[in-house]
Amino acid sequence: MKPTSLAILTSSVIFSMSWAMPALADVDYHIDINQPTHHLAQVSVSFPQSDSDVLTVNLPVWRTGRYQVLPVADGVRLFHATDSKGKSLPWKRTASGEWQIALTKPTSVKVTYQLHANELGERLRHIDSSHAFLDASGVFMYSPEFRQQPVTVNMEVPEGWKSYSGMDKGNTSHSFKAANYDVLVDSPIETGINQHVSFEADGRDYDVVFWGEGNYDTQKIVADLTKISGQASAIWPDYPFKRYVYMVHATSGARGATEHLNSTIIQLPRFNFREREDYLRFISTASHEFIHTWNVKAYRPQGLVPYDYQSENMTDLLWMAEGSTSYFQNQLLLRAGVITAKEFFDDLSQRIVLNQHNPGREVQSVAEASLGQWSSTWGDYAVNHSVNIYSEGYLASMALDFSLLSDTQLAHSYRDVHKALYQQYKIPLSYNVADVQSILKNLSGKDYQSWWTEYVNQPFSLPFDDLLAHAGLITTYGQSPKTEVDAGMMLSGLYNDLIIASVLKNGPAWNAGVAAGDEIVAVNGLKVTADGLTKRLNDFNVGDTIKLSIFRDERLKEVSLLLTEQPKGDLSIAPVDKVTDAHKAFYKAWLGVEWPFNDEGEWINTTD
Structure with missing residues (x-):
């Protein structure tokens, strides 16, 4: 869908506004990293002349790539606004990321503020004595009135620092320029000792x-x-x-x-x-982010075009934006010879195990998970009632890939869907579910609405062996699989304690009445430690009932827990007993590389 009010810039093409605009004037940004030890900088933004009664200035409330609202503006203090003559202008805070500046006559406006930058883990902004990482969504304010104006960024940094960005260089080694704010906000700066x-x-x-x-x-x-x-x-x-x-x-x-x-x-x-x-x-991870240069940055779902930096951007296709990227990331590594086929399938095996141990796959669809990403916290409730747009999005992409390969007799794969999305829906266009289904029908000649209902709009559980059999593969725990006891709970892993982080729905601990937050102190009356709990549980057999002593709300409680079984060892992927040329052809069409096993079923290349 083409936006009617706002143009978006890709790295190679600038799209103009849909109506006539006055001559563009730069929005000039300046950042003085004057107290790096204390994570502080002084920022100024010079806006061109505004003829409005009020100039609205914003700092985004989320950053691209992180689909959650964040307290970004909490890093701003000492906000001040002046007119073209340096006279102070009255202003008021109207939202968490919004300031409104009153104007009595047409004038240019300069905004200054102190910035605190210590959010390295959020990949939002971080300043210390060795470097600064600056994502514009957490650093540089913008005005919707001038969002499409060209921007320049000039920095004052400590001596010896070097500055890099995807933006074009400006007039100095510490300056950059971009066609508009949308390019600036998607072009972070790394400056420092590097x-x-x-x-x-x-x-x-x-x-x-x-x-x-x-x-x-x-x-x-x-x-x-x-x-x-x-x-x-x-x-x-x-x-x-x-x-x-x-x-x-x-x-x-x-x-x-x-x-x-x-x-x-x-x-x-x-x-x-x-x-x-x-x-x-x-x-x-590097492969994943590189793929995003196309999938998300060059084309993305309706609801994310254009970006609304001040509120949630809802779409039920985040599983395609993120999960499909996860699906392709190791395929590119395999094609490039960076990883081996065994490493590729070790990763897939782990994904299968995680999926099979996720009760949420029976509760939530990937479409619903996409819409819920903005409020996702992934605690104990989510473990049992949710899926992840990355991991389950990967598996939905795999199911779609196998369906398309089968329906087209290997003529087309899921790669062709993303090729078509890139060719037909480059930003400022966007795509929706109907557009994806149309591409699938054009490639296969078949209607994919029923497939979409089964695998996207409702919870799904994949028949992994049936799918992999198309490529001559099967999942296995070895020729003589063994089992071990399962208690159906996970510890927090923090501070070497025995606090339960999650209890799997309908598992042994769940049925025994154990809950997340409980602290285990003893098994059958004998004290246990965090590093010894697994060994202690393995002293028992499947079908045994044990007594757990737990603290809940600082009260001692004892519960009886019936141990069940789970496979012992690691799941792996191996060739089926009788591999055919059809299997090998499917494998090649799927991954783009040759069959990885010799006639004895051994990996041809297991080294890096």
Whole structure:
């Protein structure tokens, strides 16, 4: 759906407003990082002349990539507004992220305020003595009246700092410029003491910026990012950018990642890069955020176009925006040779196990989870009554992929759906459910409304073995599977305590009346510790009843719990007994790589 009131800018094309506009004048931003040790900076914004009686100024209440309202404006103090002659203007606070400035005559307006920036974990804003990470949604105010005006950003930073962004460089090494606020808000700045490496892939330029000391291998990271960056053509015909910036933070604990217009920020604790398991987590995240450059940044669902920075942006298709990105991330790594087929399927196996142990899959659909993302907190209630747009969105994407491959005799896959979305619904357009279903019908010749009802609009449980059998695969716990006891509860994992974080619905602990927040102190009258509980439970057999002593609301309580069984060991994915050429063809059409097993059913390549 084409917006009627606001234009959105992609990295390569500027879309004009739908009515005539006066000549554009820059909105000038200036940030003086004058007290980095205390996370403080002074910000000023100079707006062009306004002929209005009131100039409304906003700071977003959420940031792109994080679909939740945040207390962003709590970092602002000492707000002040002046006219073109430097005279103070009266103003009032009208909402959590809104200020209204009274004007008696046409004038330009300068707004100044103090900014506190210590939200590294939110990937919103962070200033300290070594760097500043500035996401404009948490740093720079805007006026809806001038949202489409060109912007410039000038920074005063400590000596020796270097500054990087997906935006174009300005007149100095610490200045940037963008076509409008929408580009600014989607182009974070990393400035400080950092490492920088450049590379080229498939005719595009890339920068990698590292902040923080850690056990990362810059050479390996750059080599793998180069491989990933050349794989986009597996899905999309071209690039929505000419230059891309990977920003990597090695932190004291903060983690997470966020996609932006032509850049990403990825954070991990500083010593969580070296081990293979840690590195796979990092590199798959990098792939995920890179894919977002198309899926979300170049095209996105109706309800997210244009962004409304001051309220929730509702859509029932967040599972496609996030879950489908998760679905593609390791496929790109597999195609690039960054991960092995075994590593790919180890990840899929873990996703299957998590899904099978999630009671919420029987309660909530991915469409409902998409709409509920803005209020999601993911506590004990959510574990039993919700699904995740990332993990279940991955599985819904997989189900759709397998259906499309089967319905088209391998002529089309889910990749073709996203290729069509990119070609037909680039921003400022947007797509809705009917648009996706239309693409599916054009590709397959079949109506996907009933499929959509079954897998998107209502809770679903996938028949994993039936699906994987198309590709000659099956899930297994080994030739002689074993079982172990299951109590159906999880500890918080904090402070080495025995506080129960969640109790799985209809499981042993649930049926015994155990609840989240209870503290276990003994089993059958004998004290247990957090690190010894699992061993203690394994002293019993499936079908045994044990007595748990728990504290609830500081009162001692004893409950009887009947232990059930669960598979012992790790689920894996292996070839079926009789692999056919049809199986191998399906596998190749699905993942784009050759069959990974030899004739004995062993992995051909298990090294990195």
